[in-house]
Amino acid sequence: MTTEIERVVFSEQMKLADLIDVNFKLLNVLSRLGISLGFGENTIKEVCERQGINLNSFLLICNIYTYDSYMPSADLLAGADPATIVDYLHNSHAFYLGKEFVGLENNLSAMVEPCDELQKKIVAKFFSDYRTQVERHFEYEEDVVFPYVQSLIDGGRHESYSIEQFEENHSNIDETLNDLKNIVMKYLPETCDTVLRNEVLYRIYRLEEDLLKHTLIEDNVLIPMVNKMEEK
Amino acid sequence: MKPVHKKVLLIIPSRIVARGLEAVLSELGEFRVEGILSDLSHASEARLRNMDADVIVIDPLVFDYVSRANARARLAEHSDAAVVALKTVPMEEEQIRQFDGTISMYDDPVAVVRKLRESLASHEETPESEGHDLSQREKEILVCVAKGMLNKEIADRCNLSIHTVITHRKNITRKTGIKTVAGLTVYALLNNLIDSNSIEL
Numbered sequence: 113m114t115t116e117i118e119r120v121v122f123s124e125q126m127k128l129a130d131l132i133d134v135n136f137k138l139l140n141v142l143s144r145l146g147i148s149l150g151f152g153e154n155t156i157k158e159v160c161e162r163q164g165i166n167l168n169s170f171l172l173i174c175n176i177y178t179y180d181s182y183m184p185s186a187d188l189l190a191g192a193d194p195a196t197i198v199d200y201l202h203n204s205h206a207f208y209l210g211k212e213f214v215g216l217e218n219n220l221s222a223m224v225e226p227c228d229e230l231q232k233k234i235v236a237k238f239f240s241d242y243r244t245q246v247e248r249h250f251e252y253e254e255d256v257v258f259p260y261v262q263s264l265i266d267g268g269r270h271e272s273y274s275i276e277q278f279e280e281n282h283s284n285i286d287e288t289l290n291d292l293k294n295i296v297m298k299y300l301p302e303t304c305d306t307v308l309r310n311e312v313l314y315r316i317y318r319l320e321e322d323l324l325k326h327t328l329i330e331d332n333v334l335i336p337m338v339n340k341m342e343e344k
Numbered sequence: 345m346k347p348v349h350k351k352v353l354l355i356i357p358s359r360i361v362a363r364g365l366e367a368v369l370s371e372l373g374e375f376r377v378e379g380i381l382s383d384l385s386h387a388s389e390a391r392l393r394n395m396d397a398d399v400i401v402i403d404p405l406v407f408d409y410v411s412r413a414n415a416r417a418r419l420a421e422h423s424d425a426a427v428v429a430l431k432t433v434p435m436e437e438e439q440i441r442q443f444d445g446t447i448s449m450y451d452d453p454v455a456v457v458r459k460l461r462e463s464l465a466s467h468e469e470t471p472e473s474e475g476h477d478l479s480q481r482e483k484e485i486l487v488c489v490a491k492g493m494l495n496k497e498i499a500d501r502c503n504l505s506i507h508t509v510i511t512h513r514k515n516i517t518r519k520t521g522i523k524t525v526a527g528l529t530v531y532a533l534l535n536n537l538i539d540s541n542s543i544e545l
Contacts, residue, residue, distance in 0.1 A: 231533075
């Protein structure tokens with residue numbers, strides 16, 4: 113965790129490679145925004161311009177991802193582009209469902225291999241229920257929230273919906289993942305291989321942190337941006 | 345005889361305020377600050393569980409406005425210490441009531457100590473569960489939860505008040521770290537507390 117004192121302010125003149133060196137977890141952010149590796153000595157600004165990515169939005173996402181208590185300034189928010197944020201959130205959903213959950217499911221089933229049939233079934237069911245819960249949460253955002261934001265960007269108005277409802281609907285799915293973590297760490301039988309178990313735990317910890325940042329981007333970037341657009 | 349200090353944990357984002365409170369308490373004895381956390385991140389929660397504090401003084405600002413209403417309950421998941429709110433911002437009556445006491449930034453040191461003492465006393469009146477392992481009663485209630493029973497049904501079955509059932513459930517969650525009904529069901533199954541036939545899989 114980076115503290116306030118060590119804080120390196122991400123600026124547009126920074127080399128993209130240095131940005132990753134400060135926080136390697138930003139590799140995820142790059143791939144979700146369609147930035148490929150092999151960017152040489154290019155700065156953040158150069159890469160964003162070449163890829164057609166809104167610079168302020170990129171800096172916002174990277175800051176939230178890196179600093180725990182970061183709250184975006186009104187200026188940075190005003191200069192960011194909601195479409196880029198939505199795009200990022202949408203690609204993150206695809207990444208969780210298509211990559212992370214598939215990987216976690218595979219790791220889990222390898223881990224419970226030595227367990228009895230009932231134990232395997234219990235763990236598989238718990239995970240699949242969790243996955244369904246997350247899918248439903250994402251579906252709501254994909255089907256209701258993102259189209260609504262797009263309609264505001266296009267200058268439309270929807271009297272029947274406002275982003276306030278999104279805040280209310282914003283259910284917490286992190287508790288179930290936290291439970292899975294405790295079950296894997298504390299309550300599965302000792303017959304499960306420790307290395308395989310570690311792999312599952314590393315994955316859960318990473319996913320947990322990633323989902324937390326995802327929520328922060330929704331709460332501290334997307335919602336204030338949409339509030340501003342709704343005022344207009 | 346050496347006086348026994350009560351252990352205090354501060355969860356206060358402002359270092360100035362936290363250090364100030366620490367200094368005030370150390371001058372008067374009786375309470376001693378053993379730890380300072382500036383937030384409630386996952387890492388802090390783990391430290392909270394292992395601190396074994398008698399009193400927690402928390403600045404409600406560490407919670408955002410929405411989760412502030414459940415601040416006390418969130419702390420109870422990790423610690424059975426008395427919780428005192430430091431009033432840094434105006435708080436609604438409802439929010440204040442969840443804490444065992446409140447102190448103000450402008451209280452004089454003697455008043456702070458008195459309030460901590462009172463909070464500790466009022467907190468000790470409520471039944472708390474000792475140790476890390478689930479008690480027989482807690483196991484019984486866990487099984488009911490895993491079977492999908494509601495608090496009211498559990499209270500009737502076990503001849504307890506709903507309030508007591510809720511206290512037991514909080515203690516179960518604090519001990520196991522598991523919050524959801526689905527997770528508690530898995531716990532019960534893995535520990536052979538229930539028969540898989542009584543659950544839909």
